Amino acid sequence: MKQPDVSWGAPRPERADAARNRQHLIATAREMLAELGPDRLTMDALAERSGLGKGTVFRRFGTRAGIFGALLDDGERAFQEQVLCGPPPLGPSAPPLDRLVAYGQARVRFLMEHQVIARAALDGRQPIPAGSQSPLSHTHIRMLLGQIDLGPADLDLLAIQLTAALDGPLLLYLSAATLTQSPQRFEQQLSDSWQDLVRRVCRP
Amino acid sequence: MKQPDVSWGAPRPERADAARNRQHLIATAREMLAELGPDRLTMDALAERSGLGKGTVFRRFGTRAGIFGALLDDGERAFQEQVLCGPPPLGPSAPPLDRLVAYGQARVRFLMEHQVIARAALDGRQPIPAGSQSPLSHTHIRMLLGQIDLGPADLDLLAIQLTAALDGPLLLYLSAATLTQSPQRFEQQLSDSWQDLVRRVCRP
DNA sequence: GGCGTAAGCGGACTTTACCCCGTTTAACTG
DNA sequence: CAGTTAAACGGGGTAAAGTCCGCTTACGCC
Structure with missing residues (x-):
C-alpha cells in the first residue's frame, strides 16, 4: 500500500487533477456519510458515486x-x-x-x-x-x-x-x-x- | 454476528464438543502464530489446519x-x-x-x-x-x-x-x-x- | 506548440472476513 | 433405549478492502 501523502514537507506539490479529485472525494464522502451512515460508506460505493476509479480512491486515502x-x-x-x-x-x-x-x-x-x-x-x-x-x-x-x-x-x-x-x-x-x-x-x-x-x- | 459467549453467568454450560473444539482451535492458533506470524493467521487457514469448518471458528470467536x-x-x-x-x-x-x-x-x-x-x-x-x-x-x-x-x-x-x-x-x-x-x-x-x-x- | 516523463487513473483481480442455512449430534427426559 | 430439541457443525456464498499494471494526462522544458 502506498503511503497517502502525509509527507507535507514534500518534494512536489499535488497535481491539479489530483487535488480536484481529493476535494470531490471528500465532498462525496460527506454526503454519503450523512445519507447512509458510516457502515454503508464503502470504498467501492464511494468510487462509483464520485465517478472515479477504485484505484484513485485508494491512492488518495491509502485505506x-x-x-x-x-x-x-x-x-x-x-x-x-x-x-x-x-x-x-x-x-x-x-x-x-x-x-x-x-x-x-x-x-x-x-x-x-x-x-x-x-x-x-x-x-x-x-x-x-x-x-x-x-x-x-x-x-x-x-x-x-x-x-x-x-x-x-x-x-x-x-x-x-x-x-x-x-x-x-x-x-x-x-x-x-x-x-x-x-x-x-x-x-x-x-x-x-x-x-x-x-x-x-x-x-x- | 453472534456474540462469542462471554456471558459468564450463563444459562447453559458449553457443550462438550464445543469445549473440545475451542481448546483445539486455541492450540492450533498458537502454533500458527509462532510459525507464520499474525498476518498469515487467517480464519480460513485456521479452520483448514484444525480440520474444522469456518463456521465453527466464527461461532467460537465471533471475529x-x-x-x-x-x-x-x-x-x-x-x-x-x-x-x-x-x-x-x-x-x-x-x-x-x-x-x-x-x-x-x-x-x-x-x-x-x-x-x-x-x-x-x-x-x-x-x-x-x-x-x-x-x-x-x-x-x-x-x-x-x-x-x-x-x-x-x-x-x-x-x-x-x-x-x-x-x-x-x-x-x-x-x-x-x-x-x-x-x-x-x-x-x-x-x-x-x-x-x-x-x-x-x-x-x- | 510539440515532447518526455512522472504522476495519476481505472477497473479487473485477489484475498479475506464474515453470513447463511441445511444437516448432524450432544445431552436431557421418560 | 427411543425421542426431542437446541446447540454445534460445515462449507459454499457474499461483499468489501486492498493490489496490479497497462493506459492516460498534466506540466515543465525547449
Missing part, C-alpha cells in the same frame, strides 16, 4: 480509515486554529494550567460533535496509531506541560499519558454498544473529571 | 480479533491470579497505593511480553473498545482506588482515565511502525512514568 481521518482533519483544522490563536482560556495569554483544562474540555466537545466520524476513524490495522489518535493533541499538551513547573518528570511520557486519559474514556463511550446516558451529561462528566485529573497531576 | 483476544485472555488468567492472590506488592496485604503502582508495572511487562498478540488483538471494528482493552484492568484499578483516600472524586471515571493512561502509551508503542528504541528501555520508562503519574494523582 478506508484514511477517509475518515481526512474528514476529521478537515474539521480539526478550525479547532486547532482556536487553540493556537483564539481567545483565552483556550488561546495563548491565559495561564498554561487553565489552557490545559480548557483544551481537554474543548477536545471533548469537538469529538462528541464528530462522534460518527471519530468512531469510524478507529482502525486496528497497522498504518496508524490506534490508541491515541491525534499527534496534534499530544503535541499541544506536551507544549503546555513544558510551561508548568512540575518538578522532575518525563514530560514526553506524561503528555502521552494525559492524551490517552483524555481520549480513552471518549473512545470507550464511542464504541459502547449501549449508551446508558445522555451525551450532554456524559460530556459534562468528562469535562469535570478531566479538570480534576489535571489539577491533581499539576498541583505543586 | 478475527476475537481469536487474539482469546489467546490474550488465556495468558491473562495466570496474570490475574498473581494480582488477586499473589505475594505483595502485587497481591493483597500490601497497601493499596503500592499495589496500584505494582499493578501497572506488571501489566506493562505482561503486554510487552505478548506484543504480537496484543497488537493483533487491536481491531477497529465495532466489537471492542480500542482505547481501554481489558475490563479486568479497569475493574482492578477501580477497586484499588476505592481503598485510597482521594477526597471528592469521580472514582469510576478516574479509573477509566488511569487505565487509558496505562494502555495508551503501550498501544502507541505497539502500533508504531518504526521502533526507535529497545523494548527493555521503553518498558522501564513506562514503569517509571506510571509510578510517577499514580503518585501525583494520589498524593494527599
Whole structure:
C-alpha cells in the first residue's frame, strides 16, 4: 500500500487533477456519510458515486480509515486554529494550567460533535496509531506541560499519558454498544473529571 | 454476528464438543502464530489446519480479533491470579497505593511480553473498545482506588482515565511502525512514568 | 506548440472476513 | 433405549478492502 501523502514537507506539490479529485472525494464522502451512515460508506460505493476509479480512491486515502481521518482533519483544522490563536482560556495569554483544562474540555466537545466520524476513524490495522489518535493533541499538551513547573518528570511520557486519559474514556463511550446516558451529561462528566485529573497531576 | 459467549453467568454450560473444539482451535492458533506470524493467521487457514469448518471458528470467536483476544485472555488468567492472590506488592496485604503502582508495572511487562498478540488483538471494528482493552484492568484499578483516600472524586471515571493512561502509551508503542528504541528501555520508562503519574494523582 | 516523463487513473483481480442455512449430534427426559 | 430439541457443525456464498499494471494526462522544458 502506498503511503497517502502525509509527507507535507514534500518534494512536489499535488497535481491539479489530483487535488480536484481529493476535494470531490471528500465532498462525496460527506454526503454519503450523512445519507447512509458510516457502515454503508464503502470504498467501492464511494468510487462509483464520485465517478472515479477504485484505484484513485485508494491512492488518495491509502485505506478506508484514511477517509475518515481526512474528514476529521478537515474539521480539526478550525479547532486547532482556536487553540493556537483564539481567545483565552483556550488561546495563548491565559495561564498554561487553565489552557490545559480548557483544551481537554474543548477536545471533548469537538469529538462528541464528530462522534460518527471519530468512531469510524478507529482502525486496528497497522498504518496508524490506534490508541491515541491525534499527534496534534499530544503535541499541544506536551507544549503546555513544558510551561508548568512540575518538578522532575518525563514530560514526553506524561503528555502521552494525559492524551490517552483524555481520549480513552471518549473512545470507550464511542464504541459502547449501549449508551446508558445522555451525551450532554456524559460530556459534562468528562469535562469535570478531566479538570480534576489535571489539577491533581499539576498541583505543586 | 453472534456474540462469542462471554456471558459468564450463563444459562447453559458449553457443550462438550464445543469445549473440545475451542481448546483445539486455541492450540492450533498458537502454533500458527509462532510459525507464520499474525498476518498469515487467517480464519480460513485456521479452520483448514484444525480440520474444522469456518463456521465453527466464527461461532467460537465471533471475529478475527476475537481469536487474539482469546489467546490474550488465556495468558491473562495466570496474570490475574498473581494480582488477586499473589505475594505483595502485587497481591493483597500490601497497601493499596503500592499495589496500584505494582499493578501497572506488571501489566506493562505482561503486554510487552505478548506484543504480537496484543497488537493483533487491536481491531477497529465495532466489537471492542480500542482505547481501554481489558475490563479486568479497569475493574482492578477501580477497586484499588476505592481503598485510597482521594477526597471528592469521580472514582469510576478516574479509573477509566488511569487505565487509558496505562494502555495508551503501550498501544502507541505497539502500533508504531518504526521502533526507535529497545523494548527493555521503553518498558522501564513506562514503569517509571506510571509510578510517577499514580503518585501525583494520589498524593494527599 | 510539440515532447518526455512522472504522476495519476481505472477497473479487473485477489484475498479475506464474515453470513447463511441445511444437516448432524450432544445431552436431557421418560 | 427411543425421542426431542437446541446447540454445534460445515462449507459454499457474499461483499468489501486492498493490489496490479497497462493506459492516460498534466506540466515543465525547449
